[in-house]
Amino acid sequence: MAESMAGLSRSHRCTEVGRENIGEKVTVMGWVQKRRNLGSLIFVDLRDRSGLLQLVFDEDTLSGEDYEKANSLRNEYVIAAAGEVQKRSAAVNENLKTGDIEIKVTDLRILSESKTPPFPVDAEQTVKDELRLKYRYLDLRRPNLQKNLLVRSQVTKAARDFLAEEGFLEIETPILGKSTPEGARDYLVPSRVHPGNFYGLPQSPQLFKQLLMCSGVDRYYQIAKCFRDEDLRADRQPEFTQIDMELSFVDVDDVIDVNERLLKKVFKEVLDVDVQIPMKRLTYQEAMDRFGSDKPDTRFGMELINVSETVKDCDFMVFKGALENGGSVRGLNAEGLGDLGRKKIDAFVDFAKEFGAKGLAYIQLKQDGSVKSSFAKFMKEEEMTALIDAMRGKPGDLLLFAADKDSVVYDVLGNLRLEIGKKYEMIDESLYNFLWVTEFPLLEWNEEQNRYTAMHHPFTMPMEEDLEYIETEPGRVRAKAYDIVLNGTELGGGSVRIHRNDIQKAMFKALGFSEEDANERFGFLLEAFQYGVPPHAGLAYGLDRLVMWMTGEDSIRDVIAFPKVKDASCLMTQAPGGVDTEQLDELGIDLKENDTNEE
Numbered sequence: 001m002a003e004s005m006a007g008l009s010r011s012h013r014c015t016e017v018g019r020e021n022i023g024e025k026v027t028v029m030g031w032v033q034k035r036r037n038l039g040s041l042i043f044v045d046l047r048d049r050s051g052l053l054q055l056v057f058d059e060d061t062l063s064g065e066d067y068e069k070a071n072s073l074r075n076e077y078v079i080a081a082a083g084e085v086q087k088r089s090a091a092v093n094e095n096l097k098t099g100d101i102e103i104k105v106t107d108l109r110i111l112s113e114s115k116t117p118p119f120p121v122d123a124e125q126t127v128k129d130e131l132r133l134k135y136r137y138l139d140l141r142r143p144n145l146q147k148n149l150l151v152r153s154q155v156t157k158a159a160r161d162f163l164a165e166e167g168f169l170e171i172e173t174p175i176l177g178k179s180t181p182e183g184a185r186d187y188l189v190p191s192r193v194h195p196g197n198f199y200g201l202p203q204s205p206q207l208f209k210q211l212l213m214c215s216g217v218d219r220y221y222q223i224a225k226c227f228r229d230e231d232l233r234a235d236r237q238p239e240f241t242q243i244d245m246e247l248s249f250v251d252v253d254d255v256i257d258v259n260e261r262l263l264k265k266v267f268k269e270v271l272d273v274d275v276q277i278p279m280k281r282l283t284y285q286e287a288m289d290r291f292g293s294d295k296p297d298t299r300f301g302m303e304l305i306n307v308s309e310t311v312k313d314c315d316f317m318v319f320k321g322a323l324e325n326g327g328s329v330r331g332l333n334a335e336g337l338g339d340l341g342r343k344k345i346d347a348f349v350d351f352a353k354e355f356g357a358k359g360l361a362y363i364q365l366k367q368d369g370s371v372k373s374s375f376a377k378f379m380k381e382e383e384m385t386a387l388i389d390a391m392r393g394k395p396g397d398l399l400l401f402a403a404d405k406d407s408v409v410y411d412v413l414g415n416l417r418l419e420i421g422k423k424y425e426m427i428d429e430s431l432y433n434f435l436w437v438t439e440f441p442l443l444e445w446n447e448e449q450n451r452y453t454a455m456h457h458p459f460t461m462p463m464e465e466d467l468e469y470i471e472t473e474p475g476r477v478r479a480k481a482y483d484i485v486l487n488g489t490e491l492g493g494g495s496v497r498i499h500r501n502d503i504q505k506a507m508f509k510a511l512g513f514s515e516e517d518a519n520e521r522f523g524f525l526l527e528a529f530q531y532g533v534p535p536h537a538g539l540a541y542g543l544d545r546l547v548m549w550m551t552g553e554d555s556i557r558d559v560i561a562f563p564k565v566k567d568a569s570c571l572m573t574q575a576p577g578g579v580d581t582e583q584l585d586e587l588g589i590d591l592k593e594n595d596t597n598e599e
Contacts (some may be wrong), residue, residue: 003109005080014053015097027082033071042070047145054102076114082107103472133571148559151548158269164312168219173208185229193587201227206598209246213536214528221245237569246538255537292414298433300426304330310390322403329403337398357412361401365393385564442479451512456481461496474510494539
């Protein structure tokens with residue numbers, strides 16, 4: 001039966017008790033991790049968010065009633081225990097922070113009993129994700145998730161402290177806003193007061209933070225909740241959190257400087273990792289040419305090599321056809337893998353096909369000096385020699401080639417490079433390689449919509465030297481946009497914004513927006529820009545991704561307290577769920593028969 005904690009007040013968390021407290025009376029509270037009865041002694045491992053502490057109950061010094069109470073304890077009971085700190089009576093546990101002490105309990109209160117949990121609350125146990133998420137409140141008791149939540153809190157505190165010192169104001173922007181469906185789908189909220197009208201939940205605070213710059217705020221930040229109705233992956237959720245910022249009277253270098261110093265502070269304070277600044281920068285085009293990715297992992301080499309010029313006169317139709325169609329031929333030198341068996345090379349071919357390749361050409365330079373190639377019969381001896389030289393091939397290397405339009409070649413070889421790097425342990429997992437990717441294309445062609453769309457958003461400033469091409473060759477225009485990348489993951493991105501009316505009109509025209517379209521979607525922002533707007537720029541981090549990297553987790557679900565699963569549902573609360581007919585009637589909403597979800 002549950003007891004009162006009246007008269008007891010927690011003096012320490014579990015791991016706040018140490019050798020310096022030996023001989024002192026303390027009171028600790030938490031969950032029972034494990035109980036061991038050794039006859040006249042009962043040992044209990046007590047757990048709270050800080051860690052574990054051993055309690056000892058001695059039959060010779062406790063009343064029979066209290067000893068039986070201790071013997072009744074089961075895993076996940078919530079207890080309060082008061083007693084004296086002493087050196088461990090048994091062997092020291094060097095794996096625990098409190099491994100050389102214990103509490104000799106004189107007063108035990110059972111504050112709450114527990115049913116047998118559906119899985120052990122233990123970091124060492126492997127539990128199916130579905131079960132973990134259904135009982136998330138139990139899952140969160142596990143030490144690794146407690147640590148992740150602590151790191152997340154430390155990251156946001158360090159970021160807040162830094163940004164406040166840099167003159168940023170923390171300002172909240174609305175959650176209920178206007179739907180602006182340019183990009184991912186919005187989550188819509190029906191309005192009862194305005195029948196037939198809907199709010200859109202923000203995909204980012206973009207428009208409001210630009211309005212704050214118009215308002216003279218100068219420097220803004222927010223730990224912002226955002227929403228996107230899109231298909232989920234390991235690093236995506238329907239609701240997520242950004243560290244969002246905007247600055248006035250700045251250009252690219254100013255934003256990069258502030259954020260390099262921010263990251264340096266966060267990593268030092270939270271992980272005691274010294275981030276070197278200034279960080280390396282690559283232009284978008286250089287990143288694609290060298291790594292086949294705009295978020296390259298630079299912890300290992302094996303960069304792409306363009307051999308289009310070397311093979312331009314050969315008779316191998318795969319190469320020839322790609323070049324005639326305006327594409328390219330590029331390769332990877334997988335050093336030391338030249339003696340791989342055919343099955344493993346075929347697995348690379350199958351992997352490449354997942355990213356759009358029609359196939360994958362290869363040359364094996366075996367250690368014994370022999371050469372085996374999938375296309376040697378189509379090449380002259382001197383052409384093959386020139387190709388191997390261009391790839392800097394040597395005995396023991398495996399040369400892999402993709403030939404197609406550039407976008408396919410980049411995608412194929414960029415992903416294949418990562419696959420080989422991980423599979424054959426070429427990556428130094430101890431490194432934190434930061435870099436900035438800059439000068440992204442302003443626009444990208446959308447085949448489905450048959451028009452250009454903004455690679456970032458419609459308010460991104462073109463590079464001044466490319467402004468002359470925005471009407472005649474819009475695909476050639478580079479943006480004043482930048483992403484911060486860590487070990488192959490985009491942590492955040494931003495851009496300098498358009499603050500000139502003539503450039504904004506040209507941008508909308510390039511996107512195929514009529515003046516009426518632009519005013520319908522963004523009229524309030526465009527009107528604000530007529531009253532004096534400063535040059536401004538910003539950046540937003542994916543907080544979930546950042547913490548995922550800092551904790552070494554593979555999924556952002558493990559750094560979010562209550563995440564959703566792949567269909568955007570919550571297994572614990574069963575959201576989304578149905579609502580009463582009365583609520584729908586108030587909103588003027590009728591559901592189609594096939595849209596209802598019957599239990």
